[in-house]
Amino acid sequence: MKLAFYGSSLLSSYWNGAATYYRGVLSQLARHGHDITFYEPDAFERQQHRDIDPPAYAKVQVYDASPEACARVLAEAAAADIVVKASGVGVYDDELLEGVIDRSAPHALKVYWDVDAAATLEELAGAPDHPLRRRLPEFDLVLTYGGGPPVIRQYEAFGARRCVPIYNALDPATHHPVAPEPRFASDLAFLANRLPDREARVEEFFLRAAARLPDKRFLLGGNGWQGKGMPGNVSAIGHVGTADHNAFNCTPQAVLNVARDSMANIGFSPATRVFEAAGAAACLITDAWEGIELFLKPDSEVLVARDGQDVADLLEALTPERARSIGQAALARVLAEHTYERRGVEADRILRDELAAKRELVAA
Template identity: 35%
Template sequence: MKIVVFGLTVSSSWGNGHATLWRGLIRALAADGHQVTFVEKDVPWYRDTRDLHQLPGGRLLLYRDWAEVLARKRDLLDADAVIVTSYCVDAVAATRLIEAEARGLSVFYDLDTPVTLARLAAGEPVDYLPPNGLGGFDLVLSYTGGPALDALRDRLGARRAAPLYGHVDPATHHPAPPHAVFGGDLSYLGTYADDRQAALTRLFIEPADRAPAQRFVLGGSGYPADFPWRDNIYFMRHVAPADHPAFFGSSRLTLNITRADMAAMGWCPSGRLFEAAACGVPIVSDDWAGLDRFFVPGEEILLADRADDVLAALAVSDAELRRIADAARARVLAQHSSAARARELVAMLEDVGQAAMVAT
């Protein structure tokens, strides 16, 4: 297949969860013989933090003005499937162009479904949604499953809605030797978010308060000056994807915290959850509906609702933590790799394409 993606970014992993996901998915699609072009607006904040300049297994097209896209539209729209994603800067313009001139399937991929639906419910504008909803697309993919799929159909008119969950590329996220800089008893990797702060306080700051002899390591961008740091919390402002294996591999245990909208909706595993598991570190996570669809609690992941649960997880023996980590890694490699998601995507595109041929 020839696939074109109009997306937020694949070239910079700074402050977003899209780039790493697309890199793994495109690599996997290319390994199966598919051709992918990623079209990205060259905005200053990603230009200044760019950590990928050539797309392994694909083609990266950076543009500064929409006229540059229009000048290449014949090539871009001559594809088996054209995908527009949430937070794509020119999503509406791309949608109009696809509806008018694309020869293949049109697809919308919402990698931020809980945010999309929460903003709609609050009456707030969603810049990346077409004014007439999602009914014009042949297929709507969602990073979130469960009830979110019904909402995409009922509220936004999606004709076909299906989940394409997060995933991990084992070529970039894998067990690695520990590094002294990242070493700690409990780590947390994530960009600062207001709606995660209460859980971060409960599951990271409070345990650090109560276990002053243990080392807590936090990595991520956007943390404010008034963040409630503790003497035993060590901070890395930005941990590049290439350093994720060493970051995770240096922790005895790592914490996963889900964005509030994602946790409330459920069925929305973050890519970071799969990355940590692929790196072979045991995970303690907040709980949400559908989590047991991806990992078996107590067998492949530990769950925490309060500080006591985190401290109890830290007290688990090394041997038991290793068993949990190994089980989670095996589950991810079998079911939640980028290669697995690439096959799911292609299968869905083929099914929709065949259905369209039968209908005509």
């Protein structure tokens, strides 16, 4: 079964939080017999910051960020059984959207795969003429990497035929416990790119906690934080490639997850970082959001904070023994219930069922 996937980047996680998700889901779909071609633009210096080689589970076509190159790769959609337009490609998103709908074969399953549903839905709500809002009913299926019932209801209200979350998960082959590395030693580490709709929450949950605990060490990884005022006990180390994520998660006493505003408001949206940390048996502290208990049990598998004072209080009370206990419990939970192997089974079943129904409809 030929699957054409138009996304941001499979080869690079640089300014590309969806990379881990793409890799996890698509590698499993390949195991279920899907012949995958991933189309990614040469944009945002991602090709200069690749962190994996082209994988065996997908053919990767990198195209120039130009209208001509975009049109060339869209022409290949006609040969696919399943054609996916992912959200947030970053260049020519509208052209890719229109092209996937217009150039796919009549019998092909057309899928919009949203890797940031909260932000997409917020954008659609404020733009009645948005290309996705206009053409959403022409997609056969919407898949999202989070959001739960609130996202399903909103997508259906905008005209989606069917919306199903395929949540983030763990690939234990890539994210797992490793030996600590001294360069990541800290009491609390946080890994995230600097984004406008998360900055105030980072200031509250991370920087405020650091200011309240001047004797503890805080580590900040991710792009864009240069020039940001921080307490003296915070070390900002810039981009951390996926090859270093395990050590980044294993070394500190605890790691922090902070959702963006839109994801926190809509709930049911665990970031890839949640599962990466749990897979490394890290003691995770997360900001509070609805639905966390579907993935990790508060107090025994994850610690939940309502604000920066909560983060500081949790850190002060945290012993190495309790941190290890929480990390091991989180690892056991995600290995049992939240692996990409499980997500792949689910995604494969949905795609095959929807494709069969589409072909019956076209043949009728």
